[in-house]
Each structure stands twice: as structure tokens, then as C-alpha cells.
Amino acid sequence: MKNVFKVSLLAAAVAFTVGCNAKDEPATTAQTQEAAAVTFKSDNDKAAYAIGASFSRYVETTLDKQAEFGMELDKEVILEGISDTLRGKSKLTDEDTIQTLKAYDARVQEAAQKAQQEAAEKAAADAKAFLDKNAKAEGVTVTESGLQYSVITKAEGPKPSADDLVTVHYVGTLIDGTEFDSSISRGEPVQFPLNGVIPGWTEGVQLMSVGEKYKFVIPADLAYGEKGAGPIPPGATLIFEVELLAIDSQDAKDAPATK
Numbered sequence: 501m502k503n504v505f506k507v508s509l510l511a512a513a514v515a516f517t518v519g520c521n522a523k524d525e526p527a528t529t530a531q532t533q534e535a536a537a538v539t540f541k542s543d544n545d546k547a548a549y550a551i552g553a554s555f556s557r558y559v560e561t562t563l564d565k566q567a568e569f570g571m572e573l574d575k576e577v578i579l580e581g582i583s584d585t586l587r588g589k590s591k592l593t594d595e596d597t598i599q600t601l602k603a604y605d606a607r608v609q610e611a612a613q614k615a616q617q618e619a620a621e622k623a624a625a626d627a628k629a630f631l632d633k634n635a636k637a638e639g640v641t642v643t644e645s646g647l648q649y650s651v652i653t654k655a656e657g658p659k660p661s662a663d664d665l666v667t668v669h670y671v672g673t674l675i676d677g678t679e680f681d682s683s684i685s686r687g688e689p690v691q692f693p694l695n696g697v698i699p700g701w702t703e704g705v706q707l708m709s710v711g712e713k714y715k716f717v718i719p720a721d722l723a724y725g726e727k728g729a730g731p732i733p734p735g736a737t738l739i740f741e742v743e744l745l746a747i748d749s750q751d752a753k754d755a756p757a758t759k
Contacts, residue, residue: 555582569615571608620726620735627720627737630675634717647700648717652741655711660747662695662702667746673739680731689745698723705744713743 540546563573584590592600635642639650660666669689672681683690694702700718708714718738720726728734 566608566611569611571611623733623735627675627735630737631717631719640717643703645699645703645722646719647703647722649704649707650715651712652715653711653713653743655709657709657711658747659709660694660706660744662706664694665691665748666694666705666744667691667748668705668742668744670740670742674732675737675739691746691748700738701740701742704740705742708742708744710744710747713741716740716742 540549559578563575566572581590581592590597631646631648634640634648637650640648641650642648667689668691669683670681671679671684673679679685694705698718700716700722703722704714704716704718716739718740720735720737723736723738724732724734726734728736732738
């Protein structure tokens, strides 16, 4: 299961120092001033406190992640276990501790897998409902592959083939409206070989003439599938508004320059 080890308390028990690399919220001015006012008897005391703080931050982050899929532990009991063990009074043997954490980690993985499966099923249902509704919208055409498109700006002119380089401006969003990419926001159009992008783009942009702007609704199987990519979650249906600015022959790009 992807990233399950990151939410494992067994991992926290044997590798808590990675908490030093955790991304914390920026400290407020008051917190910074309070920290500056604290003094320690020695550098060793400060280091000891830092170890405790690092461990606590890591465990807290772990607990928060587990709580997202219904696994919650009592922090006071965790503190009791830390205190007892540091004082040599642990209620569990080392073997009991390892076996208990292994069993708990198995339950965490099961809960995480269940939560991930439920999220995937909901995402698939939401995507289907969106696609079904959009397919019936005025001006929308659905191709044999399942690609949906509508014309925003009409123009007459050449259309690219899959082997061409094209230059476009575009904005990409998820079906909930979240923008994940935009050449317009970057202020610079993008050029790419049309046969080197997701299938929905390869098919859709070939329908366009230079100067046209289309809206594409691309099902997951014509986009990034069940793996997703970067900010695009697994199984995501994508919406793109694309303006075709130019077509450049791939052959012309690869040919030697002549005068």
C-alpha cells in the first residue's frame, strides 16, 4: 500500500528522528519569543529536549494521518508508555512491544486500504455522474473513445496531425474546479509533439484549427488513469480549455536547416 509505512507507529518507534524533516507550521511571533526566552542548563539538556520534541512531532503527525481513516489512539497512554519505558518500568517486554506494533500496523494498513478503496469508488461515481451530465449539455460532442468536447471559439484553418508539433495555451482543472495547471498563469504558451501527450489531448487537438479554442472533458482512461500524476489524483476526469496557436511540422523541425 502506497505510503502506509509513513503512517506506521512501528516506524515512529524505530525511526522517530525523521521527524526532524517533517514539514511544520510556521511559528508565530509569540511562539518564537517564548522559545527564545527558554534556557537550558546545558547543551545536552537542550539536545535531550529536542529529541523529545522531534519524537512528539513525528508521533503527532502519524496519529493525525491515522485518524483520517478512523484509527485513533489515546495520547495520554502514549505518554505513559514513554515515561514508563524511560524509567525502566515498561509494562511490555521488547518482544511484546514489537508484536503489538506489528499487529497494530496490520490494522492500520487494512483501514488505510479500505479508506483508499472507498475514496476511489466515490471518485469514480462522481466522475461518471459528471461525464453523463456533461454529455447532455448543449454543444457537447462525445467521440467514440469517450472524449467530450465543445467549441468555445470557432476558426477556419489547418488542423494538426498526430505527428505535428503544436503550440497551445491551456488551463487544466479537476471536475471540482481545482486548477492544477495553466500555461496562461505562467504567461507562456507550450509547444509539444502531439503524439507525446495524454490520449485525450492527442485525439482532441487534432480536431482543432489554428485559432480555435475548445473545451475538453477527458475521462481518466484517456488521461492519467488510476495512477494519477503530481497534483492529479488517481482516476481523475480532467477538464481543459485549449487554444491552438500554431502548428509546426515534426518533419520540418527534424530536417537539417537549409538556406
